[in-house]
Amino acid sequence: MSGRRHPRGRSARTGPFDPRLLEALPATRGPVAVLSVLGVLDGVAAVAQAVVLALLVAQVVGDGPVGPVLAGLVGLLALRGLLGGAGEYAARRAGQRVSGQVRLAVLRRWSARPEEERPPTDVALTRATDGVTALEPYVARYLPALVTAAVVPALTVLVLAVVDVWSALIVVLTLPLLPVFAALVGRHTQEQTERRWGAMALLGGHFLDVVRGLPTLVAYGRADHQVGVVREVGERHRAATTATLRTAFLSTAALELLATISVALVAVAVGLRLAYGAMDLTVGLVAILLAPEAYWPVRRVGAEFHSAADGATALAELAADGVLDVDDAPDVAAAPAGNPPALGPVDHVGLHALSYAHRGRSRTLVDVELTTPASPGLTVLTGPSGAGKTTVLELLAGLRVPAAGSVAAPRAFLASQRPVLLPGTVRDNLLLVAPTDGSDATLVDALRRVGLWDDLAARDGLETDLGEDGFGLSAGQRARLALARALLSDAPLVLLDEPTANVAAGSVPLLHRAVLDLAARRRVVAVTHDPDLAALADDRWHLEPVPLDDPTAAVPPAGGPARSDAARGRDEGTPLLGALRGRAGLAAACVLGGLSVGAGVALTATSGWLIVQASTQPVVLTLMVAIVGVRAFGLARPVLRYAERVVSHDVALADLADRRATVFARLVPLTPARLGRRSRGELLTAVVRDLDDVVDEQVRVTVPAWSTGIATVVGAVVAAWHLPSAGLVVALGGLLALGVGAAGYAAERAAQGTVVAARGRVRHTVTALVTRLLPVQATTGLHADRTRLLGPVVDGEHDQLRAESRLAAARGATTAVLWLVVAGTTAVVALRVADALAAGLLSGPYAALVALVPMALADAWVGLADVAGARARARAAAARLDRVLGQEPAVAGAGRRRLAAAAPADVRWDGVAASWPTDVGRAEVPPDLLPTDLDLPAGSRVTLSGPNGTGKSTALAVLARHLDPAAGRATTAGTDVLELDLAQARSRIALVDDEPHAFAGSVRANLALAAPGADDEEMIRALRTVDLGHWFATLPDGLDTPLTGLSGGERARLSMTRAVLADRPLVLLDEPTAHLDDATAERALAGLDGQVGSTTTVVAVSHRPVGPARDWPQVTPGTVRALAAAQDGTRPVH
Incomplete structure (x- = not known):
């Protein structure tokens, strides 16, 4: 096994590219190679496009034949469309294939390692779901961009050197500044991203914890309080993410600004030589349009790195876990470290x-x-x-x-x-x-x-x-x-x-x-x-517990110290960001985005006018207004883009935090009957990933769509000001691009539902495995073949890949057609400009200005393919979310009657039957609880008995107001339970579940949810009441000790402690002593029985009555027609 290891919780820092991904997973090499080739070809086509576009403008201005050059430009744009479409298809498939391979490698490795050699559950869940998914843009976008940046700038400089050696020299001197600056800022961005991943792990682990414990929170009336906690954790995630994004966006803006300044140096040199007659116009146009192509691949690497920063961090974390160790193959279960059991014969x-x-x-x-x-x-x-x-x-x-x-x-x-x-x-x-x-x-x-x-x-x-x-x-x-x-x-x-x-x-x-x-x-x-x-x-x-006075009893944990909480810091951002939220913030982001794209259009058009005008050798002072305009537009574009991205993402993240809390609040009435334990993975998918996609619509649909629309209007107005027919063509081109985007949305909408469903199945299965990895290993062993265990994940990944392939085909087709729209619009505008110039309706400089407008809008129009896909994904995710949240509660909450505080906890049932909700469309099944009569005066003690599956736990659920009776009538204190206020009815009941949940947190926090006002003495007294005194004495930090390593019996008694502290008139116990020895069970149950008081009604489900429960009457649900008062000690016949 490789000796490369890193401290848990700290990522292994990687350079721009970690080759271990391709070395450890050979199946990832092919997709990355295909994407890299397509990226280089697209870069070569972009260089050729710049040269041909310069020739076209020169021909138009010089009143030469434009047909052959225009045909070449249209052909190149069509080629870029084909390459772009193929790239989209290959990128989605590559990202999905690689993430699937890595996810399987992660699960194989973790399932073959003891608990101390794996990340904590909340961290593991984040890495196996969001972390692995974050590798998709890293593989699909960043790595190909890295290859393109290594090839295309060199090719551009070579072509530029042939055209104009002085311009090439300026590029050679300024180009190295970009990667140096990117590396300096990228290091800070990586640190910010690691902190954000801490916040994500906290968010994912916290939500998983509260979903698991939601029935307990509902039973003790603390679910509504938890809504605020969910909002606070979401706000912490927003703050950490916004801080990271501000740094990432600022670095991207700085790279773009640096590239703009570098191109400006080329433009100054070209303009001066044109003004003094030392350069031909065609050469000058080629130099000006070609120079940005040298900087664009490097800028793209910076932008893609920041977009894939989560993937880079996730990759570093997985490398630290040893997933990428080539000599530790993921599908071979190596022996764990430490002192593992012998694998050979033993005596x-x-x-x-x-x-x-x-x-x-x-x-x-x-x-x-x-x-x-x-x-x-x-x-x-x-x-x-x-x-x-x-x-x-x-x-x-x-x-x-x-x-x-x-x-x-x-x-x-x-x-x-x-x-x-x-x-x-x-x-x-x-x-x-x-x-x-x-x-x-x-x-x-x-x-x-x-x-x-x-x-x-x-x-x-x-x-x-x-x-x-x-x-x-x-x-x-x-x-x-x-x-x-x-x-x-x-x-x-x-x-x-x-x-x-x-x-x-x-x-x-x-x-x-x-x-x-x-x-x-x-x-x-x-x-x-x-x-x-x-x-x-x-x-x-x-085995006996370790004596409290044993001087050797302190043992260092084998896994090292517990992981510290991450991302506790808060970044509230600027006051301006706080004010720009909601609809006002979204509107501001749309305007900023439109102005940014519009500044880009103005920059290209004004630059074209300036170069052509300079070629006429005017007095230099007459060019100053245009020069200042070029500078202003060049500076405004990255600044406005930075502002738009920061504002839009802050708006979306604030909305996400609020919506996540709202969704959690909507889950509360559905717990537990409508949700149940079977829906935990689905809930995580719905409330984490699907909700992300829904809110993401603001950033990836609303803002870019409006920005494109605003920029198109600006371009059309600019063109129409000088040539109305050209402005009309630009406007029609924009409408056609919008129509193609709408068609792409329709095509993707049909496939997105399948993708979202397949993704949900994968996440559901992975969540079930990762959150129960220890019992999974207990079942399969550490050294078994993982084929069957991971079979559902493999099948889910294949289904998702097939669905993603259909989606990628639709996205690729949309991208290709949008490039054709750009080509067609450019060709028509160029022809209209040539005709106007020949007719004397337009001067040469303004002809260049108008002719360049469609190409200046190309990126915005082609981006509508991504806008359509994001909207389709958001709509599909919203539909999935509605399916989860749109269920009717299983417990009627319409009752308004309230009982007096001293009302007795007597219970009477007349033929009560009940069933747990079944899946929609499932055939009717017999009720889980057959008609049952009960008559329990206040202070009764009774045991529900009978074979497994007779409805004992269902009866407790009805008593706990987790289920409504499907038939019959249930009353307490003489009032029908359906007429009572639900919150008050539950506030009179303490429930000890058969699988009680212990929340991640301290002992104090786990007990305070049942009695928020209890002091330390009351909590410690309650622990001793249920025979947890010895256990409490072993805790290093007393009530502030985090709950870890609880046995089944300790977990049950912790739940009994909650019931004691709650001091409620009805106590329900579901197998409270199943995991206790007789002596401990007798002490715990006797302590609870004596503490709750003679007026408290206690109903227990037990197959092994011990202690005082031996004398309690026994009832078999579904068979008892009457029960005498429990206080007279008689036992019913059943």
């Missing part, structure tokens, strides 16, 4: 003198010594929650790198507490571990052995569609599916993390038999709190 499984600490924790395991035979058998690992049992399994599987000591273990399969289920079918998820020839019969047999096949057969069997995180299956069904994978795996070591948790008691013996079947053929190490399973073991490990 035992164990940890030797091993120590480990999670990031942000002072200790997790210290000097652990555990050994068991590698031969077939069952080893159980027991110990209290938080002792590090899950961490032991992850170390045995090679998913983590110990800080000290060693691991001995063969290749392993790990069924984790929260098994990863990727979007797709049951078959897809089983085939991640099944042998290559795994038949349907083999898969069905494994499902039967864990008691899951009958449930799936009632749906779509192996084709049953699963959402993200197994949305559609209960927690117990997900656990069984994980055990079925273990049966299918051929790994010699099977690691099971609480295989019977969340499973109905009646099904546990079946799972015991499945575990014993595994142990008869392989070594099984199982973490369990199930005493019956422990009794079946032939070997036992026990």
Whole structure:
């Protein structure tokens, strides 16, 4: 493996080009080579165009034959159209192919590395999605521009030297200043871009975190508050981006200004020699029109570098991660560093003198010594929650790198507490571990052995569609599916993390038999709190938490210090920018853009007049007005362009921050029933990428369209002032270009929907993989073939490439036709000017002025192809966004009645049934909760029991007001729940989910969302109430310690702590003790039961009642027709 490594969080700085991209990924070389050739050919055509255009103007002014020269110019413009169209097609395909290859390389590498050798999740997600996508302009635009800049200026100087050696000498002396200046400014731009990437990672990680935890935020009434936080984070991203763009745009403007001054030096020398009769007009025109072509490729490199700065930064970050190391091929899973499990035969499984600490924790395991035979058998690992049992399994599987000591273990399969289920079918998820020839019969047999096949057969069997995180299956069904994978795996070591948790008691013996079947053929190490399973073991490990007074307990985390927050600084910009926002700012940007393009038209036309006028050898003072005008237009163009870009981007970014918060607010009523865990990747696509495209319409559509329109009007007026027919032709050419752009929009609009959908599928799949990479690795192992795992990504990339190819064909055709419009307009205007000159209606200098107007508008007109494409993309993204946000909430919020603060928390159901919303167009399915009656007086304690899939969690969702009853009537305090104010109804309920979310942040922040006014003493007391006192004592910074490395039991008790702090009259518990040993579970549940008070109603879902819950009445949803008062201690018959 290569020794090139860089500190995490710091990019490896690269020069203008990092060859490792092409070396590591050979498939990228062909597209880059094709683009480079097309770019050089287009540059050569531009040089020839400048020469022929000068000859045409000279012929027009000299009243010579224009036909042959005009035909040559039209042919060159048509050739540029073909090259431009081919370049657009090749660029889009190249960008997509390269980004797809890099994304797969990234996923292959990260999936073969332990957690300590990967970036943190929020950073990884940004790099694998936006970061890899940012490589597209880097590859498609910047690299070809770099090749063009290496060839075309030299060719231009050579041609110029043949025409006028003195002009060539000026170019040779001034041209090197541009790359030097660009490098100096580019270094500062790269630093700014790195800070912006910190802000992007913060934004992406924050939004992912709040989307994951949105049900918790909704349950505790903190979702609306989070809208403001989303707006603040978006504003921070805007500030960081604006600061970067100001630097980038300023450097681009400076390069353009420097090039303008250099061309002006050539013009001065040419003009003076023309005025004194020392130069022929044709030579002078060639020199003046050819000189800019020497500077244009270098300016383009600067502009494209700034446009691709995100790609350059992303490439540097990926290089720092080792993705581009040639000797570390991305599709070969190299052994991880540190002390990985042995890959060869071993005679035992164990940890030797091993120590480990999670990031942000002072200790997790210290000097652990555990050994068991590698031969077939069952080893159980027991110990209290938080002792590090899950961490032991992850170390045995090679998913983590110990800080000290060693691991001995063969290749392993790990069924984790929260098994990863990727979007797709049951078959897809089983085939991640099944042998290559795994038949349907083999898969069905494994499902039967864990008691899951009958449930799936009632749906779509192996084709049953699963959402993200197994949305559609209960927690117990997900656990069984994980055990079925273990049966299918051929790994010699099977690691099971609480295989019977969340499973109905009646099904546990079946799972015991499945575990014993595994142990008869392989070594099984199982973490369990199930005493019956422990009794079946032939070997036992026990783990205790690290003693608080152990002087050796502080262990440095293997992955180094936790990543610090990036981009905390704020850049509010100038007061003027703050005032120019909204419609006023957008209008100002349009005017500035129009004036900038208009200044360019005026510069070209005035320069033509000046050169031709100088050739008549007038008194030099008579040229001063024109000279001043040329200077003013030359200076105004880059300055106005800079102002337009800064204003338009600041307006768009401010709008983006505001819209992102608004969109988040619209998600709140849809949570969780309409969104669910299955939509997380889709939400990230909609609210991050699609919303970017919608807002991008302001910068890439509105401003350039209006700018082109304003400049066209200016050009038409200038031409019409001297020759009305020419002005009319220019106006008609502008209208024709607009019509071609509209046709291009129509062509791309049809394809953009497919592109946006394909892109969304790729992002959805990548998000699911990256955010659950540790459990994914647990399932597939670090050294397995990645073909099946990455198959959906590969398929998605192929679909996107096909869609992008259709889009690129439409864009290329639009570009080519627009060049033909330029050619036609130029030809007609040139002919009209020649006729007017012959008729004596126009002088020579003004003939040059009018003839050059269409070519001065060429770039703006051809740019309408990009405008059309951006609008099509924005419309398609808006439609996708509307599909997500346009759903009706699953909970009616029309109720206005409010209960008194002291109203009792009694619950009565009469035949209540409910269903989770299904996908649009899906056939009707039976309700998830069959009609159920409940009668719970205030202060009741009751347990919902029954087999997996009977609707227990659905019943809790109805009680929590996350679902409306589909049938029957539900009341609390004698009032129909549908008539109550939704926010107040939820404010009376505390919910402990079956997979509680711990937000990225401190312990204090995680607890404060349930009780914002709680002080430190109350928080610490609540932690001790649910038996988290020992855990809290290990935190290095107390309540300010970031939450990392939580076990399943710790996570559940943290959620119980929230319920204690919230002090609400109704408490709902969904499998609160599933990941706890009996002693810990009894202490935690007894603490909660005693703390919430006798008037608080508690409803729990549990397959393993412990402590006080043993005495609670049990209810099976869908079967109980009546329930006596829980307070009298009777149990209903069910």
